[in-house]
Amino acid sequence: KTHKFWETQPVGQYKDLGDSSLPEGPIESPTPIGEVKQEPYNLPSLYEWSTCDIGSEETCTEVYNLLTNNYVEDDENMFRFNYSKEFLRWALHPPGYFKSWHIGVRVKATKKLVAFITGVPAKIRVHDEVVTMAEINFLCVHKRLRSKRLAPVMIKEVTRRVHLENIWQAAYTAGVVLPTPIATCQYWHRSLNPKKLIDVGFSRLGARMTMSRTIKLYKLPDSTVTPGFRKMELRDVPAVTRLIKNYLAQFVVAPEFNENDVEHLLLPTENVVDSYLVESPETHEITDFCSFYTLPSTILGNPNYSTLKAAYSFYNVTTRTPLLQLMNDALIVAKQKDYDVFNALDVMHNESFLKELKFGPGDGQLHYYLYNYRIRHALKPSELGLVLL
Numbered sequence: 237k238t239h240k241f242w243e244t245q246p247v248g249q250y251k252d253l254g255d256s257s258l259p260e261g262p263i264e265s266p267t268p269i270g271e272v273k274q275e276p277y278n279l280p281s282l283y284e285w286s287t288c289d290i291g292s293e294e295t296c297t298e299v300y301n302l303l304t305n306n307y308v309e310d311d312e313n314m315f316r317f318n319y320s321k322e323f324l325r326w327a328l329h330p331p332g333y334f335k336s337w338h339i340g341v342r343v344k345a346t347k348k349l350v351a352f353i354t355g356v357p358a359k360i361r362v363h364d365e366v367v368t369m370a371e372i373n374f375l376c377v378h379k380r381l382r383s384k385r386l387a388p389v390m391i392k393e394v395t396r397r398v399h400l401e402n403i404w405q406a407a408y409t410a411g412v413v414l415p416t417p418i419a420t421c422q423y424w425h426r427s428l429n430p431k432k433l434i435d436v437g438f439s440r441l442g443a444r445m446t447m448s449r450t451i452k453l454y455k456l457p458d459s460t461v462t463p464g465f466r467k468m469e470l471r472d473v474p475a476v477t478r479l480i481k482n483y484l485a486q487f488v489v490a491p492e493f494n495e496n497d498v499e500h501l502l503l504p505t506e507n508v509v510d511s512y513l514v515e516s517p518e519t520h521e522i523t524d525f526c527s528f529y530t531l532p533s534t535i536l537g538n539p540n541y542s543t544l545k546a547a548y549s550f551y552n553v554t555t556r557t558p559l560l561q562l563m564n565d566a567l568i569v570a571k572q573k574d575y576d577v578f579n580a581l582d583v584m585h586n587e588s589f590l591k592e593l594k595f596g597p598g599d600g601q602l603h604y605y606l607y608n609y610r611i612r613h614a615l616k617p618s619e620l621g622l623v624l625l
């Protein structure tokens with residue numbers, strides 16, 4: 237497949253594959269700040285750039301509506317991600333965020349928001365190099381404006397604005413293969429409400445399986461089993477930060493979290509992110525942690541249901557409790573909170589529980605990418621300690 241745009245960018249190129257003489261690390265050197273293009277890239281004449289203040293209720297609603305109607309769908313176009321407004325405010329306002337990296341495209345004549353792309357700053361370690369990067373997300377072009385080549389100019393514009401803050405690398409994911417993935421992950425789903433999942437076509441009744449047998453197969457206990465398992469609270473931030481920093485150190489690519497990051501990203505926020513920990517009843521030491529974020533999907537064209545309530549595995553750490561048992565408690569809590577499905581990628585140590593906890597493989601893959609940073613060999617998913625929203 238020809239990638240007219242990506243062949244012009246500082247990313248691993250197919251022609252470089254196998255050329256182990258190329259060093260790991262930045263592909264291009266930083267541009268002297270005075271030489272970074274000061275003015276925005278040109279858009280087609282009908283459109284204009286519009287920095288979006290997600291903190292504004294009106295603008296957040298415009299972004300929400302654009303994504304709700306035009307963002308990523310599954311391969312069979314049966315579901316579309318339906319990020320909530322509170323999720324968008326949370327995802328786009330991490331410590332140190334730049335409003336200028338929340339970029340919209342509007343129709344000049346009507347001011348209608350028709351496209352969007354975002355970046356947020358994050359410290360990502362690659363092997364033992366900690367690099368400040370932009371995490372790029374929410375690239376969305378209105379369905380009616382597809383194949384007008386808007387995406388390349390939006391990617392160049394967010395790159396320009398990231399460069400203006402003296403940041404030269406980025407991380408992003410996509411369901412499509414571009415030059416060149418640093419890792420390719422499989423996604424898995426654990427049914428919590430199998431009857432609804434089958435009704436809406438997310439799952440199919442197994443061969444030689446009845447509906448009642450299927451409901452029984454996925455049944456979970458009413459309450460969690462690990463002694464000391466409880467919701468994370470503000471007072472837990474220092475201990476959880478220590479726990480997660482130590483745990484993520486084992487992966488080749490992983491975020492470097494400080495206490496501010498942990499407080500923002502992992503402290504429970506209603507309908508956005510849930511996190512639990514195990515506090516030893518004897519020593520009161522915090523030994524384990526699990527978390528998931530809430531990303532519903534609109535169900536396209538089903539008469540009985542409009543929304544799929546999905547939990548996405550986020551960061552999970554064990555030092556005492558078996559990961560299998562901790563994750564089963566996460567499933568139990570998600571079921572208690574009426575989620576229909578619990579999704580996970582095969583990153584970190586997730587592979588060790590997926591099959592045993594009755595996850596089924598999804599029908600797609602999620603590819604991870606770094607911009608302007610070469611990694612000599614693609615990573616196994618188990619070497620990846622980074623979960624993007």
Ligand SMILES: COc1cccc(CC(=N)NC(=O)c2cccnc2OC2CCNCC2)c1
Binds near residue numbers: 581600
């Ligand atoms: C069930 O509704 C869907 C609506 C749109 C797309 C997909 C399939 C899909 N593309 N799933 C994932 O990318 C995925 C599957 C498991 C875990 N995380 C995921 O993606 C996350 C991380 C990347 N940004 C989107 C959310 C499913």
